[in-house]
Amino acid sequence: MLTETTALAPEGGGTVGASARAVTAPPGSRAIPSALSSGARSLLLNASMEPLCIVSLRRAVLLVMSGKATVLETDGRVLHSEHAAVPLPVVLCLTRYVHVPVRKPVPPTRRTVLQRDSHRCAYCGGGADTVDHVHPRSRGGRHEWSNVVAACVRCNHRKADRLLHEIGWELTFTPRAPRWSVTFGSSAVRAEPLWAAYVRT
Ligand SMILES: [Zn+2]
Known part of the structure; x- marks a missing residue:
C-alpha cells in the first residue's frame, strides 16, 4: 500500500490541493465519491502514532495521495486514481513527525x-x-x-x-480531566470502533 500511495506524491512538492484533481472514481461507482463528501472522518496520527486530530475523509485521501500520510486502517473500500488505488483511510499516520504545541487542557463545560x-x-x-x-x-x-x-x-x-x-451517596469513580481532547473521547471511539486501538480515553 505504501509504495502505491507514495508513488502518487506530486513531484517537486506539489500541494495537496493540486493532487485533489487526480482523484477520480471508478466508472459506475457512486459509493466512494459520496463517502468523500458524506462527512465521514478519519483519525490522523502523528508519525509517533499519537493521535493528532480528526480530518475529513477527503483530506485524509489527499494526505495519502501526496505521500504525507500512510493508511493504517481502512474500511475496505478503495479509491482509484489514474495511477493507483488508495484504500479509504479510517486511521492514517503522517510520514513525518510534526511538532505540536502543548495541548491546552479542555475546560469542564x-x-x-x-x-x-x-x-x-x-x-x-x-x-x-x-x-x-x-x-x-x-x-x-x-x-x-x-x-x-x-x-x-x-x-x-x-x-x-x-x-x-x-x-449517604458515593461516587463509583474518581472524576478526572480527560487525558486527550474530548474530541478523541469515548463517544468518538464508539462512532468509529477502528479508532479505539489508537486512542486512549
Ligand atoms: Zn441520576
Missing part, C-alpha cells in the same frame, strides 16, 4: 463533562443532562474536572447543595 461521563448520571447511572458539582459551589466547591460529574435532573435536585456523605 456541560458538553465536555457529559461527553467524558458518556451522558450517564454519576449517582444513579441513568441518562444525564446536567452537570453537578460534587462538592457544591455554594459550599466552596471549585469548578474543576475533579469536582464535576454528569447527573440526571432528578439526582441533581435531590442532592441539591448537600455533600455526598450527608445523604
Whole structure:
C-alpha cells in the first residue's frame, strides 16, 4: 500500500490541493465519491502514532495521495486514481513527525463533562443532562474536572447543595480531566470502533 500511495506524491512538492484533481472514481461507482463528501472522518496520527486530530475523509485521501500520510486502517473500500488505488483511510499516520504545541487542557463545560461521563448520571447511572458539582459551589466547591460529574435532573435536585456523605451517596469513580481532547473521547471511539486501538480515553 505504501509504495502505491507514495508513488502518487506530486513531484517537486506539489500541494495537496493540486493532487485533489487526480482523484477520480471508478466508472459506475457512486459509493466512494459520496463517502468523500458524506462527512465521514478519519483519525490522523502523528508519525509517533499519537493521535493528532480528526480530518475529513477527503483530506485524509489527499494526505495519502501526496505521500504525507500512510493508511493504517481502512474500511475496505478503495479509491482509484489514474495511477493507483488508495484504500479509504479510517486511521492514517503522517510520514513525518510534526511538532505540536502543548495541548491546552479542555475546560469542564456541560458538553465536555457529559461527553467524558458518556451522558450517564454519576449517582444513579441513568441518562444525564446536567452537570453537578460534587462538592457544591455554594459550599466552596471549585469548578474543576475533579469536582464535576454528569447527573440526571432528578439526582441533581435531590442532592441539591448537600455533600455526598450527608445523604449517604458515593461516587463509583474518581472524576478526572480527560487525558486527550474530548474530541478523541469515548463517544468518538464508539462512532468509529477502528479508532479505539489508537486512542486512549
Ligand atoms: Zn441520576
